[in-house]
Amino acid sequence: MTLLIKSLEPVKELYYLWQPVYPFLAEHIRECYNRNDGSVAEIGPFCGVIFALQKIKAGSSFSLVTFPSGLTEFYREEAERHNTTDVIEVIDSDAALKGVRDNTYDLILFRGALFFPSLFSLDFKAVYRALRTGGIALIGGGFGKYTPSPVIDGIGKRSREFNLRAGKIEISEDMLRQEIQTGKIPGTIDLMSEGGLWVIMRK
Numbered sequence: 001m002t003l004l005i006k007s008l009e010p011v012k013e014l015y016y017l018w019q020p021v022y023p024f025l026a027e028h029i030r031e032c033y034n035r036n037d038g039s040v041a042e043i044g045p046f047c048g049v050i051f052a053l054q055k056i057k058a059g060s061s062f063s064l065v066t067f068p069s070g071l072t073e074f075y076r077e078e079a080e081r082h083n084t085t086d087v088i089e090v091i092d093s094d095a096a097l098k099g100v101r102d103n104t105y106d107l108i109l110f111r112g113a114l115f116f117p118s119l120f121s122l123d124f125k126a127v128y129r130a131l132r133t134g135g136i137a138l139i140g141g142g143f144g145k146y147t148p149s150p151v152i153d154g155i156g157k158r159s160r161e162f163n164l165r166a167g168k169i170e171i172s173e174d175m176l177r178q179e180i181q182t183g184k185i186p187g188t189i190d191l192m193s194e195g196g197l198w199v200i201m202r203k
Contacts, residue, residue: 008070010166011045011119015078017158018048020151021143026052028144028195029109033058033136038106041065041130043097045119046112046141047075051082059107062088065100068120095120100130108137114176114197115141118167124201128186131203137187142196173197 026049033040040059042050047064054062062084066075072092079085093099108131113122127137143152173193180189180199188202 008045008068008166010162011071012074014046014159014162014166015048017155017162020155021147022049022052023055024147024151025049025144025195026056026058027146029053029107029138030056030058032138032192032200033107035059035106038135039063039104039132040107040109041100041105042109042111043067043093043127044110044112045071045116048078049109049111050088051078051084053109054084054088063091063105064088065091065093065097067092067094069094095123095126097123097126097130102129103132104130106132106135108135108139110137110139111141112168113139113141114171114199115163115168116166117169124185124199128201128203131187131201133203135203137201137203138192138198139201140192140196140198142198145195147195171197 029049036057037060039061040053041063043065047066050062050064053059064075066072072090076090079088079090091099108127110127127139131137176191179185190200192198192200
């Protein structure tokens with residue numbers, strides 16, 4: 001338990017460090033989603049963009065589905081700080097998306113999903129289950145294509161340090177393509193390398 005708590009501290013530091021990125025990344029996500037309605041969720045440990053998505057109204061309802069255990073209260077406090085407790089539901093969950101009904105979300109954003117096996121095991125099937133028919137999930141990570149270079153340069157070094165402390169590993173585009181080809185990822189799948197490395201899942 002103590003080890004887990006220590007491993008989550010860099011996650012919180014990354015949340016604060018990436019504050020300047022969220023508005024730009026939200027614009028990239030909205031472009032991929034190409035809608036201004038629907039049910040939107042950000043899931044996992046590495047949340048924060050949901051507040052920017054709600055602000056620009058890239059959806060009509062919003063949820064923050066957080067895991068592993070130990071982060072829920074942190075994000076509830078952040079929802080209070082953003083004055084969004086009445087519009088963003090914070091759900092305590094796990095990598096299997098416990099407590100999330102089938103066919104719930106039109107857009108799922110799952111940052112850090114591919115890179116932190118020490119924090120959780122990525123369950124593509126759980127993400128697919130939570131998507132509504134016609135929905136889209138962006139699973140991966142990166143700054144997005146609209147974040148200006150000065151913003152990236154300003155946090156890049158510290159971001160790498162915190163990511164390593166949180167247990168980040170490197171995943172290549174070729175490795176992801178192999179996993180897609182073996183059929184281990186459900187749905188209609190595309191790979192996006194612009195602005196990071198993302199699996200785009202459609203149901």
